[in-house]
Structure formats: C-alpha cells, structure tokens
Amino acid sequence: MGVAEHRTFCRICPVLCGLVVRTDGDRVVEVRGDREHPVTKGYTCPKGRAAGDFHHHPRRLDGPRLHGRAVGWDELLDDLAAALGRIVAESGPDAVAVYWGTWSWMDAFGRLRADALLRHLGTRSRYSAITVDAIARLTVAELLTGSPSPFPALDADDPGLTVLVGTNPVVSHGHSAAVVDPVTTLRRVARDHGLWVLDPRRTESARLATRHLAVRPGTDHLLLACVVRALLDDGADEAYLRRHAAAADIDALRRAVEPWRVEPTSERTGVAEADIEGLVAAIRAAGRVTVLTGTGTTMAPTAVSTEWLAWAVQIVTGSFEAPGGAWFNPGAIARAHAHGQRAATTAPAADTSGSAVAARLEPGPPSRPDLPARFGERPCAALADEIEAGNVRALLVVGGDPLTSLPDTTRLDAAFARLDVLAVADVIEADTVARATHVLSVAGMLERDDVTWFTDRFPPVMAAQRTNGVLAPGADRRLLADVVDDLGARLGLAPEPDRWARLVRRLPELSAPGVVVHDPPRVKGWVHERLLPAGRWNLAPRVLVERFAADAADPVPLPGTLVAVPRRALRRMNSMLRDVGRGGDDGEVWLHPDDAATASVADGQRVLVTAARAGAGPGAAIEATARVTTGVVPGCVSVSHGLHEANVNRLTSGTPGSVDPFTGMVVQSGIAVRVTPAGDRPPPG
Numbered sequence: 001m002g003v004a005e006h007r008t009f010c011r012i013c014p015v016l017c018g019l020v021v022r023t024d025g026d027r028v029v030e031v032r033g034d035r036e037h038p039v040t041k042g043y044t045c046p047k048g049r050a051a052g053d054f055h056h057h058p059r060r061l062d063g064p065r066l067h068g069r070a071v072g073w074d075e076l077l078d079d080l081a082a083a084l085g086r087i088v089a090e091s092g093p094d095a096v097a098v099y100w101g102t103w104s105w106m107d108a109f110g111r112l113r114a115d116a117l118l119r120h121l122g123t124r125s126r127y128s129a130i131t132v133d134a135i136a137r138l139t140v141a142e143l144l145t146g147s148p149s150p151f152p153a154l155d156a157d158d159p160g161l162t163v164l165v166g167t168n169p170v171v172s173h174g175h176s177a178a179v180v181d182p183v184t185t186l187r188r189v190a191r192d193h194g195l196w197v198l199d200p201r202r203t204e205s206a207r208l209a210t211r212h213l214a215v216r217p218g219t220d221h222l223l224l225a226c227v228v229r230a231l232l233d234d235g236a237d238e239a240y241l242r243r244h245a246a247a248a249d250i251d252a253l254r255r256a257v258e259p260w261r262v263e264p265t266s267e268r269t270g271v272a273e274a275d276i277e278g279l280v281a282a283i284r285a286a287g288r289v290t291v292l293t294g295t296g297t298t299m300a301p302t303a304v305s306t307e308w309l310a311w312a313v314q315i316v317t318g319s320f321e322a323p324g325g326a327w328f329n330p331g332a333i334a335r336a337h338a339h340g341q342r343a344a345t346t347a348p349a350a351d352t353s354g355s356a357v358a359a360r361l362e363p364g365p366p367s368r369p370d371l372p373a374r375f376g377e378r379p380c381a382a383l384a385d386e387i388e389a390g391n392v393r394a395l396l397v398v399g400g401d402p403l404t405s406l407p408d409t410t411r412l413d414a415a416f417a418r419l420d421v422l423a424v425a426d427v428i429e430a431d432t433v434a435r436a437t438h439v440l441s442v443a444g445m446l447e448r449d450d451v452t453w454f455t456d457r458f459p460p461v462m463a464a465q466r467t468n469g470v471l472a473p474g475a476d477r478r479l480l481a482d483v484v485d486d487l488g489a490r491l492g493l494a495p496e497p498d499r500w501a502r503l504v505r506r507l508p509e510l511s512a513p514g515v516v517v518h519d520p521p522r523v524k525g526w527v528h529e530r531l532l533p534a535g536r537w538n539l540a541p542r543v544l545v546e547r548f549a550a551d552a553a554d555p556v557p558l559p560g561t562l563v564a565v566p567r568r569a570l571r572r573m574n575s576m577l578r579d580v581g582r583g584g585d586d587g588e589v590w591l592h593p594d595d596a597a598t599a600s601v602a603d604g605q606r607v608l609v610t611a612a613r614a615g616a617g618p619g620a621a622i623e624a625t626a627r628v629t630t631g632v633v634p635g636c637v638s639v640s641h642g643l644h645e646a647n648v649n650r651l652t653s654g655t656p657g658s659v660d661p662f663t664g665m666v667v668q669s670g671i672a673v674r675v676t677p678a679g680d681r682p683p684p685g
C-alpha cells in the first residue's frame with residue numbers, strides 16, 4: 001500500500017487521454033494528464049480529472065443486489081441464469097434483450113464476453129445508444145462507400161478550412177472523431193485556415209471561429225445544398241470528380257440541389273445571404289474543406305439529408321483523404337487500410353439506387369415493423385413497445401442509463417416495471433439501477449485491465465492502448481467479463497481461456513501495457529483504394545436524393561413554434577458525473593429574448609418546458625431555469641440532456657411521428673415545445 005503513481009488512460013470519451021493516477025492505499029488522491037503520452041501529451045479535461053471523484057462516488061455500487069436485497073454473486077447469478085433460461089424456453093431467445101450504453105464500448109472484455117453470451121442465447125433483440133446518437137452517419141457512410149465505418153475526421157497536423165455543423169468540440173471533444181485539446185487546435189485552424197461554425201447557438205467553438213452562422217435548427221441540409229450547388233457551378237475539383245464519381249450521379253446531385261440558390265436558402269435557414277456567399281467564397285479560395293457534423297445534425301429529423309450533403313461538399317471539392325481535407329481512421333487494431341480485400345475494380349451497376357443497402361435491412365421488432373433493424377441492431381424507439389407487447393421479458397443493460405437516455409422516460413419507466421428481469425451492470429446508483437431486479441456491481445474504469453478495442457476508429461491518430469487496472473476491484477465489485485463468464489457457465493457457454501490472445505495476434509505490441517502509435521500516425525487514401533468500387537463514391541444514391549427532396553419540401557421548423565435542441569455539458573458525460581463536483585450545474589434552458597418576451601419569462605426565472613407534440617401526456621414536461629440570451633436563434637430553446645430532475649427525455653417520444661423510419665433514430669433536436677413560467681399551468685394543447 002502507501003502512495004503510488006500509475007499510468008493509464010481515460011475511458012470517459014474517445015480522446016482516450018493518457019493519465020497519471022496517484023493513489024494512497026485504495027484511495028485515488030490525484031488524476032492528472034500524462035505529459036509523456038505520445039498522443040495527448042498531458043492534455044486532460046475536467047471529466048477525466050474527476051475520475052477519482054467518480055471512483056469514490058457517494059452512491060457507488062459496492063455489491064450485487066437481487067430485488068433490492070444485498071446478496072452474494074452466486075445467489076444473484078443462479079437466479080439470473082434460471083430466469084433467463086426459463087424465459088428463453090417459454091418465449092424464445094428474442095424475449096431476452098440487451099441495451100448497450102456508452103460504457104459498454106469502453107469496457108472491452110466485458111463487452112466482448114457479453115456479446116458472446118448474447119450470441120450464444122441467439123437473441124435478435126439487440127439495442128444500443130447508436131439509434132439515439134448518430135445512426136445517420138453510419139447509414140450515409142454505408143450508402144456512399146459500402147461500409148458504415150469510415151467517419152470523416154479532422155487531421156489536426158495538416159488541417160485546412162474547417163466547417164463545424166452541429167458539433168461543439170470545445171465541450172464535446174468531437175463526435176466519433178476525437179479532437180485533443182480542442183481550444184488550441186481550433187484556434188490554430190481558425191488562424192491558419194479558417195473555421196466556420198453552423199449552429200443555432202453561439203457555442204464555445206463558435207466563439208473561436210472565423211464566422212458563426214446561426215442557422216435555424218433542422219435546416220442545415222438546405223444550407224449545404226446551396227453550397228454544393230454553388231461549388232458545382234464554380235469551385236468543384238472537376239478532374240477529381242470525373243474520376244471518382246459516375247456522371248449520372250453528378251447529374252443527380254446537381255438536379256437535387258438545383259433549387260437552392262442563395263436567396264431561398266437564406267430565407268429558410270435564417271442565415272444572411274452575405275454569410276452564405278462568404279462560406280462559398282472561403283471554400284473556393286481554399287480549394288478543399290473539412291466538414292464535421294455532430295449530434296446537432298444527427299438528432300434532427302433532416303439528419304440523413306444533412307449528412308449526405310456534408311459528404312457531398314467534401315467529395316465535389318476532392319477533399320477526402322487529401323491535404324487539408326478529412327481523413328478516415330482505419331483503426332490501429334482493425335487496420336482496415338491493410339487488411340481485407342481491395343475494392344472491386346469494376347463500377348457497380350449504373351443505377352446506384354441504394355438497393356444494396358435496402359437489401360441489408362433486417363426485419364424490425366414484431367411490435368414495430370415500421371422500424372427495421374440496421375447493422376444488427378433494433379432501434380431503441382421500439383424498446384417500450386416490445387416490452388409492452390410482451391415480446392421482451394428480460395433486459396440486460398450494460399454501461400447505459402436508458403431512463404435518462406431513451407425517449408419518453410415516463411412510458412419507458414412503466415414498461416420496465418413489467419419486465420420479469422431488468423439486469424443492470426453499472427458502477428453507481430444510476431436511474432435505471434433503481435428499477436433493476438438484478439444489480440451487477442461491476443468494476444469501474446480504474447479497476448480494470450483494458451484495451452481500446454471498440455474505440456479503435458475514434459482517436460485523433462491511429463493508436464491503440466492497453467492498461468492495467470490502477471486499483472483492484474474494491475468492495476464486492478467484479479469485472480463484468482468475469483461476471484458474464486460465470487453467468488455463461490450456468491447457461492452452457494464456455495469461457496475464453498486467454499482474453500488477450502486474440503488481440504495480441506492482431507497487434508503483438510499489445511502484449512504489454514502501453515501506447516502503440518502506428519507510423520505514420522494517419523494513413524490516407526485507403527477509403528479510395530480499398531472501399532470504393534472502382535475508386536468511385538456512390539455519390540447520389542436514389543434513396544438520399546428522394547429523401548432530400550422530401551426533407552426540403554417539409555418546412556421544419558414550422559414557423560411560430562419553439563423547438564428544443566440538445567447541448568452537452570463540460571463537466572458531465574451524458575448522465576455520468578452529474579453528482580460529482582459541478583457536474584450537475586448545467587440544467588439551464590437557453591432562449592432568445594424575443595421568445596422570452598412572448599412567453600413572459602425573465603432571465604433566471606424557473607420555467608416549465610412542455611412537449612408540444614400530439615398525445616404528449618402530463619409527464620412530458622421538465623422544470624428548469626431560463627437563461628435569456630441572444631446566443632441562441634429565435635425560435636430555439638437549448639436544453640442539455642443527462643439530468644435526473646430536468647430529464648429532457650420526458651419530452652421526446654419513440655412513436656412513429658417522432659422517429660426517422662429510415663434509420664430508426666429518435667428525433668432529439670428540433671422537438672416542438674412550449675415554455676411557460678413554472679407554477680403556471682401549461683396552456684391547453
């Protein structure tokens with residue numbers, strides 16, 4: 001015992017910062033950045049530095065619980081195995097569902113073993129946070145390249161003109177493509193190349209930008225269409241485009257964006273004509289551009305159209321994988337740039353209608369045939385229906401808190417009460433833990449040996465990391481992987497004799513703790529060479545062309561309504577850390593002075609935000625403090641998620657009008673709301 005220092009890495013977000021953790025006995029006394037870490041070089045954010053406080057969380061789970069009673073692991077697992085066995089026998093494997101939360105990707109061996117157990121049971125009821133986060137990105141990537149996994153990322157060592165659309169890296173550190181030290185990085189990009197931000201809120205990132213375009217929520221697709229249109233007239237890389245896209249696709253794209261001249265675009269998006277022209281001029285001058293999208297756009301009803309046109313801007317300028325353009329991380333472990341087949345050398349059939357993707361859709365859950373599965377997962381929007389219909393009788397929750405993150409909390413909570421089994425693997429008394437029949441008190445980040453297996457594609461360079469646990473699991477906590485193996489043994493699944501063997505075969509350097517940086521740290525060209533058939537982007541799939549036409553005709557947001565848009569908090573990771581330090585202090589709703597005046601609301605006043613959708617029940621409201629500011633566009637209320645009392649998912653819904661039927665994504669940006677002073681009754685809907 002005594003004082004010791006340990007090198008490890010943070011698993012709270014995909015930056016995966018190197019940490020030095022100082023312990024005194026079993027207490028964590030300090031967490032600081034590791035200056036010798038080859039990727040993050042000492043950088044940390046307040047969330048990572050709070051890892052010790054989270055480890056000693058006042059409501060940390062210390063032991064397993066069965067129906068609210070503290071029990072030993074054997075009793076818990078005997079009961080759980082018997083219940084799961086019975087449910088599978090009575091109702092079939094799909095009656096056992098899993099919800100993978102954010103943390104399931106961070107506990108590599110827990111996830112790998114739990115995946116194996118669910119495959120062993122044979123369930124198709126797999127749900128994850130992807131369908132409440134950014135499934136449009138995977139869908140559009142797959143349509144354009146044939147693979148869902150390439151994500152455009154900033155090349156921080158060789159950046160160019162950069163446009164942020166619905167992402168606020170200063171707070172979030174990027175969406176699925178991590179940015180280290182975002183303030184320094186974005187400042188440098190702004191100074192040397194230009195940084196433009198499209199966001200209905202003047203964000204922390206917008207404050208560093210060359211120009212902030214305060215776009216109306218859900219209208220980004222139109223602004224990007226206007227940019228594509230202008231570039232196709234003047235600014236496209238014609239030679240690149242002829243080589244890397246079919247002529248028919250270029251024509252289809254041109255026709256799709258044709259109506260979006262500057263004037264109607266300005267009218268619909270609320271962005272001044274001069275600003276739109278300025279953005280086009282900046283891209284023409286730079287020649288290439290990096291466009292990064294985020295949850296502001298993936299959570300909007302127009303997500304798919306926006307994502308498509310963000311890719312289109314980069315394709316028509318020949319920016320992807322070129323100097324100054326975005327790169328795609330192939331993963332230091334997956335090594336997609338080196339493995340697998342080279343792309344076919346013949347072009348696909350001339351009609352690039354997206355039929356390949358349509359064919360890959362799997363049947364949706366029986367109670368929601370309107371929501372097909374994608375990438376082996378069913379949309380979270382269907383979970384409450386599936387439980388209510390009796391199709392799902394047991395739910396295993398791993399590293400997520402569905403009662404804060406999934407739509408319509410009130411309804412989901414009632415549905416959870418009907419489950420035979422709600423087994424939750426968590427580290428603290430999260431909202432869903434309070435409803436669990438089986439609580440699995442698993443080891444946390446500082447108590448695990450770990451590896452960057454599921455986060456392989458997200459870091460800012462190609463790097464893999466392995467760490468030892470800093471502390472042994474305390475109290476009666478166990479590694480999720482061990483717990484799952486013991487559960488699996490009761491259900492007939494053999495354990496994996498050597499968990500590391502598979503990884504070490506892939507990347508021998510992972511045989512010991514440390515950081516492996518691939519050299520060169522960023523490889524470019526692999527998407528062109530290995531993924532694109534004949535080197536050609538499937539630039540204008542018919543499904544996207546049709547979808548854009550429909551989205552463009554739909555005047556979102558309706559004039560005269562207020563819409564809520566999401567915001568992330570600096571000291572909190574979704575629901576995590578809200579009870580630690582100042583993690584819970586970002587519950588304000590931000591609104592424009594014009595809207596505040598209409599609603600008779602003053603700055604600092606308590607307000608009620610009520611869902612304005614048809615059929616919203618009395619539980620579809622949250623109380624919060626108003627911040628009246630010109631930092632948001634009129635018509636828009638900025639609300640953060642992940643809180644317990646002011647849980648924004650009381651306002652969202654998984655019913656058909658509130659979900660994108662193409663991707664299964666729950667609409668979480670641009671939800672119609674009313675704001676009234678708290679204490680007043682909400683006006684009748």
Ligand SMILES: Nc1nc2c(c(=O)[nH]1)N[C@H]1C(S)=C(S)[C@@H](COP(=O)(O)OP(=O)(O)OC[C@H]3O[C@@H](n4cnc5c(=O)[nH]c(N)nc54)[C@H](O)[C@@H]3O)O[C@H]1N2
Nearest residue numbers: 101102103133399400401405425430444445566574575641
């Ligand atoms: N309305 C609305 N809804 C949203 C969003 C929004 O902006 N607005 N955001 C969406 C997004 S992008 C996401 S990713 C989802 C997040 O959805 P979830 O992943 O369901 O929610 P989190 O709050 O991230 O839950 C993480 C849980 O993991 C637990 N945890 C922490 N460390 C460990 C560990 O080491 N092991 C295990 N097993 N558990 C651990 C935490 O205590 C916490 O309960 O929410 C989505 N929902």
Ligand SMILES: Nc1nc2c(c(=O)[nH]1)N[C@H]1C(S)=C(S)[C@@H](COP(=O)(O)OP(=O)(O)OC[C@H]3O[C@@H](n4cnc5c(=O)[nH]c(N)nc54)[C@H](O)[C@@H]3O)O[C@H]1N2
Nearest residue numbers: 166167168172175198217218294295296565568569573574
């Ligand atoms: N500190 C912190 N970091 C986090 C998280 C956290 O909770 N806290 N969560 C992590 C997770 S799970 C994720 S998925 C990522 C998300 O990372 P980001 O995608 O960067 O998410 P945000 O920081 O919420 O930025 C979204 C921005 O979109 C804007 N916006 C909302 N609607 C629209 C719209 O219609 N159009 C446009 N153009 N903008 C819009 C919002 O005002 C907001 O500024 O962050 C991760 N990092």
Ligand code: SF4
Nearest residue numbers: 010013016017045048
């Ligand atoms: S940026 Fe992400 S990885 Fe780094 S310290 Fe913060 S939460 Fe941890």
Ligand SMILES: [Mo]
Nearest residue numbers: 102129132133
């Ligand atoms: Mo997320």
